[in-house]
Each structure stands twice: as structure tokens, then as C-alpha cells.
Amino acid sequence: MWSVWEYLGAAMPTLRTLEDLEREGLIVPDPRLEEAAQSLAIALTPDIVALIDRADLANDPIARQFVPSPRETEIAPEELADPIGDEARSPVKGIVHRYPDRALLKPIHVCPVYCRFCFRREQVGPGGEALSPTELDAALAYIREHGEIWEVILTGGDPLMLGSRRLRALIDALDAIPHVAIVRIHSRVPIADPGRVTAELIAALKPQRTQLWLAVHCNHPRELSAASKDALRRLSDGGLPLLSQTVLLAGINDDVDTLASLMRALVAARVKPYYLHHPDLVRGTGHFRVSIERGQALMKALRGRLSGLAQPTYVLDVPGGHGKVPIGPSYVGDDPDALLIEDAFGKQHGYPG
Numbered sequence: 001m002w003s004v005w006e007y008l009g010a011a012m013p014t015l016r017t018l019e020d021l022e023r024e025g026l027i028v029p030d031p032r033l034e035e036a037a038q039s040l041a042i043a044l045t046p047d048i049v050a051l052i053d054r055a056d057l058a059n060d061p062i063a064r065q066f067v068p069s070p071r072e073t074e075i076a077p078e079e080l081a082d083p084i085g086d087e088a089r090s091p092v093k094g095i096v097h098r099y100p101d102r103a104l105l106k107p108i109h110v111c112p113v114y115c116r117f118c119f120r121r122e123q124v125g126p127g128g129e130a131l132s133p134t135e136l137d138a139a140l141a142y143i144r145e146h147g148e149i150w151e152v153i154l155t156g157g158d159p160l161m162l163g164s165r166r167l168r169a170l171i172d173a174l175d176a177i178p179h180v181a182i183v184r185i186h187s188r189v190p191i192a193d194p195g196r197v198t199a200e201l202i203a204a205l206k207p208q209r210t211q212l213w214l215a216v217h218c219n220h221p222r223e224l225s226a227a228s229k230d231a232l233r234r235l236s237d238g239g240l241p242l243l244s245q246t247v248l249l250a251g252i253n254d255d256v257d258t259l260a261s262l263m264r265a266l267v268a269a270r271v272k273p274y275y276l277h278h279p280d281l282v283r284g285t286g287h288f289r290v291s292i293e294r295g296q297a298l299m300k301a302l303r304g305r306l307s308g309l310a311q312p313t314y315v316l317d318v319p320g321g322h323g324k325v326p327i328g329p330s331y332v333g334d335d336p337d338a339l340l341i342e343d344a345f346g347k348q349h350g351y352p353g
């Protein structure tokens with residue numbers, strides 16, 4: 001189907017309302033969608049809309065990630081408003097400090113797109129916008145006062161939604177804190193809005209002293225469009241080491257072929273697969289959830305089939321604020337007196353304990 005914007009020969013704006021989605025033929029009206037849109041804002045950039053296969057909307061792995069579903073109104077009793085317990089670990093607004101050596105700093109609450117499975121769905125969206133200058137100063141003061149913080153992880157929201165000037169000022173402020181060695185940015189911008197990765201933005205990502213790392217959120221090989229691969233190449237050429245994080249999602253990437261081609265495509269784009277996240281217990285996201293058993297079987301299938309470069313670590317953020325742990329399959333038997341090691345092809349081998 002032709003989009004009305006193509007017909008008008010105009011650039012499509014980011015789709016932000018149910019009316020926009022209906023006009024584009026991406027949803028059929030349903031009162032439950034109003035409720036879904038109230039609990040998490042809607043945003044689909046033109047780059048993302050262009051990736052949607054309209055012939056099979058219900059099963060399309062791109063549409064499923066960004067187009068609201070009536071199923072978001074189904075809340076299971078085990079689902080939590082604060083699924084990873086960030087609240088209890090937030091000493092000042094915008095900071096989450098769970099591990100001694102690293103702290104999250106969330107300067108902004110907006111994202112280029114809103115992912116329907118978002119684990120921060122209670123916090124992200126237009127409205128809250130950025131930390132005020134006073135709040136940002138207080139967050140930076142906290143980092144300055146905590147000499148054990150070696151790494152600052154900028155997240156949000158999406159830190160690359162800050163203008164280049166504000167981003168540069170923030171990175172310079174972190175650069176001036178002697179105990180901070182690493183600044184890591186988590187972003188969906190290179191995938192969802194690659195046009196934002198301008199020379200000006202890349203120039204803002206050049207601290208004098210600290211080393212910057214960029215972790216890109218990407219869940220399906222089709223998200224790596226020509227434009228997004230080009231944005232990743234510019235970032236990498238600009239001197240940034242690139243990592244990826246993927247959320248394991250039912251009906252989107254919970255099969256071995258999709259995961260294998262995603263991880264390979266990331267490595268080919270100079271991005272080292274870092275984490276495969278088990279989906280969090282976020283309210284209204286049961287339709288995305290996969291069992292840990294299934295996740296482990298998928299990880300086993302990747303081992304032996306894919307280069308070590310393309311293997312992510314499968315992690316769970318333990319509900320209640322207990323942090324992330326690897327939950328991948330084990331290859332070591334549990335009898336310490338007769339240790340058995342399983343190889344990548346399923347055969348057992350004895351190993352002197």
C-alpha cells in the first residue's frame with residue numbers, strides 16, 4: 001500500500017498518535033489501544049515505518065515492536081511497575097547506582113521510537129523531558145563525590161536525543177571528573193533515526209581523556225538498514241567502539257535463524273554483540289515473553305554455529321533490583337567427582353576434576 005506521504009511527495013513525520021497509525025493503515029481502531037497509548041507514548045520514525053512489511057502486519061517483527069497492541073492492556077499479577085528495581089537504587093534524580101564501580105545517568109526521558117516492551121515504560125515518553133540544569137548539576141555532584149564510580153552509563157530515554165551542544169557539555173563535565181574512566185552510551189538512534197548521526201553529533205562524542213563506548217539497541221536483522229549500517233560505520237570511523245544489546249522477544253527474534261543472522265549482521269557492521277536480555281516482567285508485555293528454558297536452548301543452538309565474535313551473553317535483570325546475571329546454558333555437569341563437559345554439538349566428555 002502507498003503511504004499518503006509518498007503520494008504527496010512529502011517527507012513523512014514521526015508517527016505519534018493512534019490517528020497517525022490508523023491513517024497509515026498500521027492499526028484498526030480498538031478502545032484498548034487508547035489505554036495502551038496512555039501507558040506508553042507512540043513514536044515510529046520514517047526510517048522504522050519504511051522497514052514494516054505491510055503485507056503481514058500482525059506478524060511483522062518491526063511492527064510488533066513499535067505499533068501498540070490491544071494485548072498491552074492485559075496485565076499479569078507477576079508484572080511489575082518497576083521491573084528491575086531502579087527506584088530503590090536512585091540516590092538522586094537521574095542516577096541509578098546499583099554496582100559500586102558504575103552508575104547510570106539518565107539525562108533525558110525521550111526516545112526516537114517507543115518500544116512496546118520497554119522496561120522503563122513507566123518513565124519514558126514526552127512530557128518529563130530532560131533533567132533540569134539544577135537536577136543535572138546534582139547528579140554530576142553525586143558522581144563527583146563517589147570516587148568508586150569508574151564508569152558512567154548514559155541512558156534514558158535515549159541520550160542521543162540530546163542536542164549535540166548539550167551532549168558535548170555533558171560529556172565534557174564527566175571528562176572533568178578524574179575517577180571516571182569510561183562513559184558508555186546506550187542508544188536506539190543509529191537504528192531508529194540514523195539521520196541524527198551527523199558529523200556534529202559524532203564530534204560531540206569525543207572526550208579528551210575518558211574513553212567512550214556506544215551500545216546500540218537492535219532486535220532484528222531488518223533493523224540494520226543501509227542507512228543504519230552507514231550511521232554505525234560513521235560512528236566507528238569516528239573512533240567509538242560499538243556494542244549491541246538485544247531483547248529476546250516472542251514472535252520477533254526467538255528463533256535461531258533470526259538471532260544468528262542478527263548477530264552476524266552486527267559483527268559485520270563492526271558491532272560486538274554484548275547482551276541478549278531476557279525480557280523483564282514489565283506490565284502489559286506478556287505477549288513478548290519467552291521462557292528462560294527457550295532462551296537457553298537458543299543460546300545452545302548459537303554456540304557451535306556462530307563465530308565467538310557473534311555470541312552475546314544471555315542475561316536476566318533479577319526482579320527486585322538485584323542486578324544482571326548471566327543465565328545462559330551450562331556446559332559443565334554438576335558432579336564434581338566425575339566432571340562432564342558438554343561440547344557445542346551435545347556430546348559429553350570427562351574432564352579431570
Ligand SMILES: *Cc1c(COP(=O)(O)O)cnc(C)c1O
Nearest residue numbers: 096097098099102103104153324
Ligand atoms: C544494566 C545496568 C548496569 C550495567 O551493567 P553491565 O553489566 O555493566 O552492562 C549498571 N547499572 C544498572 C543500574 C543497570 O541496570
Ligand code: SF4
Nearest residue numbers: 111114115118157188
Ligand atoms: S529506546 Fe529503550 S528506553 Fe526508549 S522505549 Fe525503546 S527500550 Fe525503552
